[in-house]
Amino acid sequence: MKKWTLVIAVSMMLANEAQAAVNNPAFNRYMLALTVCVIYVLFCFWIFRRHRRTAAGKQVVHGDQHGDAWLIGYASQGGYARELALKTAQSMQEAGVAVRCMALSEIDVKRLEQARHALFVVSTTGEGDAPDNAHHFMQSVMPSVSGLSQLQYGLLALGDSSYANFCGFGHQLDHWLQHMHALPLFDMVQVDAGDDGALRHWQYQLGQLAGSSEMPDWQPAQYQSWHLIMRQHLNPGSAGAPVYQLALRPENPDIQWQAGDIAEIGPRNPAHEVRDFLARMELPINAMLDGKPLADDLAERLLPHEPHDIAVLRSLSPRELLQQLRPLPHREYSIASLSGDGQLELLVRQASYADGRLGLGSGWLTTYAEVGATVALRIRENVAFHPPPVDLPLILIGNGTGIAGLRAHLKVREASSQAANWLLFGERNAAYDFHFEDEIKAWQAAGVLTRVDAVFSRDQPERQYVQHILARHPDIVSEWVRQGAAIYVCGSASGMAPEVHAVLLEILGENVLAQCALDGRYRRDVY
Incomplete structure (x- = not known):
């Protein structure tokens, strides 16, 4: 308000001076031109300061007063990892999550041990080496950390598969974090030479973590x-x-x-939501833009639903409206x-x-x-969840719609029939939610499935989930793993996956589970 007052006061003063010189046409033109220029400059200055204040509210937060902020650390050699870390921070902030974004060289032991949630974006240089701004972290911080059991993290690793040690530093950091008892929220996302699909998967995971189902893609898919x-x-x-x-x-x-x-x-918006939006925007249902129904474009845009958001957009032309609305x-x-x-x-x-x-x-x-x-x-393509060798035993663990990913693996095992397979599955009610029950029983009868343990949480007074069934059979799990079994987990990242991970840690121990992960025998597709 003060800046508006200043703009108005100066404008009035200059306007009065110009009016006073009305009998001098040349001077009058000069003063009017000067008035316009000064008003324009002041207006631009106000806009700039307003933008700075708005942007400042969206910058990463600093200081220990934000103890609940997510730590976003990056290790970048050429700048790409830093760019993606900043995009990650912006996406999380726009979803209402406080973040602190900094290079690994800026992260000390105290900050890391106090963090509850962290996202790491790291590149690899040469044949598996860490970027320069990660050396201090590796040499001073990593040896000094006593434990990170309080930390949950996600990791985006950038690399080039033409090199032998693909995403080498990412793997090294992931292994160390798990050795420090940090809990991975999902399996490390590996980006091969800037692969858009892997980056969209990272964004998808960010949306899951932030509870934001409308987080926009950085790069749209080619469907x-x-x-x-x-x-x-x-x-x-x-x-x-x-x-x-x-x-x-x-x-x-x-x-x-x-x-x-x-x-x-x-996805696409349903026709009735598009019609309702057009009506609220006071636009005709059959409105056209560039010879194409406006409704067709709106079907592929995020549509606001709050009255305030609608009112802000109502004054825009159809073209301006489409420019303001983000793609789905x-x-x-x-x-x-x-x-x-x-x-x-x-x-x-x-x-x-x-x-x-x-x-x-x-x-x-x-x-x-x-x-x-x-x-x-x-x-x-999701190489991180592709099938293990057919001669290895396989433990499949999932809940809810996670049975979908496990079903595809069972189809592979049915075709090979070279090793034992064990399915552990959890849902709500056996009478309604035993998805693919007939197939599973047929696979069990045919010997494709050596063992099936299914649990339905609403079918007993004390709710039991798939992690509880897993915990009841530590000796069997250990024996299967000793025989070389791979463990594949598919389903909920918010409840099931971390609980299963904790049970596996208790049964197998940190060293064995970490070795399974390094060997590609512990893999997860969680969401």
């Missing part, structure tokens, strides 16, 4: 066209949210995928089938907002996209 050919509601009557099995077929029949790969979905972010789903099945199958639990609206991705797939409709979909 292919698929057709929704089947949709079946699997759990009518369940105490949980509806779960649907879907099948899709690509227009390009040459698209291939493996067990463990991820389907990235480009992608959604990720574990693939439940193999390429040889002739169709891509998903298991999708229907999510909803507090106001009753269905989730962007789950609503589109389970309700709004009609069977036969075109769906934008991209396969993301």
Whole structure:
């Protein structure tokens, strides 16, 4: 307000001076021009200061008064890791999460041992070496840390697979963090030469951590066209949210995928929400822009729903409106089938907002996209969850719709039949939520599954989950691992995955579990 007062006062003064010189046309023109210039400069100065104040509110926070802030540390040689760390910080802040972003060289022992949540973005130089700004951290901080059992972390590792030690420093940091008893929130995300798919997966995980389902993608996916050919509601009557099995077929029949790969979905807003938005914007339903229905573009944009946000946008032209609205972010789903099945199958639990609206991705797939409709979909190769060698025993652990990713691995094992397989699965009610029950029982009868342990939390007075079943069989778990078994976990990152990780640590010990991870025998697809 003070700056507006200054602008108005100076403007009035200059205007009065100009008016006083009205009998001198040349001087009058000069003063009027000067008045306009001064007003413009002052206005720009006010805008600049206002922007600085706004930006300052969005900068990373510093100081111990923000003990709940997420620590974002980066190790960068050429600047790319730093750029991604800053983007990470901005995305988390826009979702309402306080962050502190700094180079590893700025992180001391006290700060690290006090942190409860951390995200690391690190690159690798040469043949697996750490960047220069990580040397102090490695030489002074890492040897001095006594333990990090209070820390939960995520790790984005940048590298180039043409080098022998791909993401070498990322692996080194991940191994050390786990050795210090820090808990990984999800498996390390490896980025091969700036792969957009891996970066979108990192952003997806950020959205999960921040509780923000509308966090925008940094780089939109290049989708292919698929057709929704089947949709079946699997759990009518369940105490949980509806779960649907879907099948899709690509227009390009040459698209291939493996067990463990991820389907990235480009969702769309339903027609009724687009119509409601147009009405609230006081725009006609059939409004056009550049010869195309405006509704088509709005179907692919994040639409505001709060009255204040609508009022702010109402004065914009259709073109300006589209420029203001962000594209819809992608959604990720574990693939439940193999390429040889002739169709891509998903298991999708229907999510909803507090106001009753269905989730962007789950609503589109389970309700709004009609069977036969075109769906934008991209396969993301997920090497970190590809099948282990067929001659190794396999322990599969999952809950809820996580059975989808495990089902694809069981299909691989059915084709090979060279080693034992053990499935541990948890859901709500056996009567409604035992997804793929007939297949699982058939695999057990045929010997594909050596052992099945299923638990349903609502079927007994004291709720039991898959981690509790795992903890009941420490000797069997240890024996399977001694025989070389791989452990694959798929499902919820917020509850099941960390609890399973803690049980495995207790059963196997830190050294054995860390070695399993290094050998690729402990892998997770959690969300």
